[in-house]
Amino acid sequence: MPGRLSDRRLSRRELLRVGALGTAGLTLPQLLASQAARAADSVNGPAAKADACIILFLNGGPSHLDMWDMKPSGPIEIRGEFNPIASSLEGVQVCEHLPLLAQQMHHTTLIRSMNHSVNNSHAAAVYAALTGHDRGEQGGVAKPDDHPCPGAVLAKLRPTPHGSLPYISLPYKTKEGAAGPLQPGFLAGFMGATYDPFWVLDDPNQPNFHVRNLALPDGLAMDRMNDRRSLLSSLDHGLDLDSNQTLASMNDFQRQAFDLLTSNNAQQAFKLSEEPDSVRDRYGRNIYGQSVLLARRLIEANTRVVTMSWAPHANATWDTHGQNFNKLKNELLPQFDAACSSLIADLAERGMLQRTLVAVLGDFGRTPKINNNAGRDHWNSCYSIMLAGGGIKPGFVLGASDRSGAVPTHSPVSPGDIVATMYRLLGIDHQHLIYDTLNRPHTVVPEARLVPEIMA
Template structure:
């Protein structure tokens, strides 16, 4: 963790405060600094956002832009089925999601410039910045993820976690670096996500970063809080932004550790077994269920990355149809359909934006390994809730699903539209740690046809 001041320049008061937090045994990371005042922007239609990121590149042709009239080498092995959205078919292996399509907008004309590097495509999809085939892992000068931007510009109330990513720190290949697009980048590590990296499907699941140290009861913690307060009052009176921020972090740390609401969100064992089964008893289904619970506990943005590394799940260069049929689509069908249904039934879908995104699509032509390769020229995404027009299809691909037939859309357009719905101007200026200005998403447009 890098601090804004070197140790040599810290005062006795600053060191005591940081040491005091350490004495608590707190492992709550830099996200606690996300306490900026709200910034004026468009009136938000959504209070929260869940991003389900199908990491690796899901096949649009085998999910929701099928070409049943095409030749076998393009249409593949699956049959389409009707959905609850009149005139729109989806894959036969998405039967439950088919019944939720009337809640959604399906965009079938996505495209960007990246066809080789997963890292660069993920970065474009999540930040809206298409920098071409510039691969590699996350860098300090990257543009920030939506969760980081919202943590700064629309901070949550005390006792909540503003931005959470789960269940993996997805790598660029099994031995590769952390993919870009999930961190705060030039905004500084203060706004990085709170990572939940334990498997929520295991009986022993708990979030260690939100647990009190062993043997430290709440009464003892409150006593330490009083001691720290006394130390602060007894030290020399001085005030600067760093010290004020440390006060905020200390307060938020205590709030989180004593907040029943925050603690309850992670207690998946309080959910009925029938609900957990409905989402799917696997790491991804339970992560989506956890995302719903976190939004209910006032987290602003939850990003769920569906892969431990880029080649592990949706990157179906080989055995595309077997992987989709036996593993990927059934798990996704259960998790996504349950999320949309629960949010709709509870009345939360109106104020919760759900975005099902991916790095790119897959080739129209099936390769010699019964797989499909990367395809950036045209692919599909799904949006729902939070001010998105329900029961709508935007754009279309050609007869092979190879290029947009009309209304092409870039990731920047989608990210700008997501910001609009969440009450952030995508032309807003953010400042890096050297106080240099950066536009949130400069080369993008809001797609007003998607808005309810």
């Protein structure tokens, strides 16, 4: 009898270890708890035109003047080194280094009149872009009272089926500078860590890519997993549900964790090796191209929101204060062109684009005038974003900038307006009340307006 009791305790410890695999993020039970929204937070929102969302966040501030809103007739110190080319959207030109994406522009809406109040702090601009809350130049670390991002809000208000991950962020926890803290805008904030993303921080371009948070613990075979499942069921026997609701709920989340660990659907999504080499090559054999391909596979496996941050830290990629044209031409634009064009084309070919919202966002744009380091600096007064699918009007351009790309000449749009419109397309009223961990109500995006012009 003592021996059997010891074995039982060991099994239970291993069971809990299975429920705490998320050393790089949430534990699986915490993550799965996000699918048990409180009745107070239930939502009967507008009819959803999109069921899923992929956010490609060009972290650092992509140059609108060298991508989407070129000024070929302007002076050399503004127009830069690149030439525009025609796109599949009649009358709309894009950069010559985006030839593949140029052929997909008929699926998209370009907005060339974005602006907000943040010009210095990447962190504050990222926070505004991803949450819709512009708090000025307040940067710093992510805080518990931050407003939540779309992935967190959708995880709560439009939970996914069991055996799927509601909100995933990859491939980095982007920092505010190489040695800086995590940028705000990717987390659940006042909603609580339960709704934070499931982080995928391994490089999907590596041949040995696997997701540690979803792998079985070393030495734990599938048949032993089934033993743990039986043990978990036995924990319910004799449980007083009225007095032990928390334990009962945790048991349920542990059971869902088992389902996720053994779910063929969830596990298959991460098996990029099953994609044809031609497809992987088309997206680009680099961490970003393969992350975008993984995002498509995760949406196919019922994930609601995937956010892909294109930088390990704010200054690493799109923050082109120096050598802007060399970096764009030789690295950033070819990688982005391959990945984004392949994503849109694949979603359209598979009949998924209509119900999948793709948002290509950034923290701000770059200065009209080229600096002495052949770079462009931060510019918040006017920049561009691109949206596609999921109820977005195809083949449309909203807004315009002046002859130097410095300020909008009409139809100015804020990040809050875009995030509010994204919520509407995803079936959430941006004025809906959500509750923090102290049960206090908050409006999802209070200071924003919908942008009906871009909705199909």
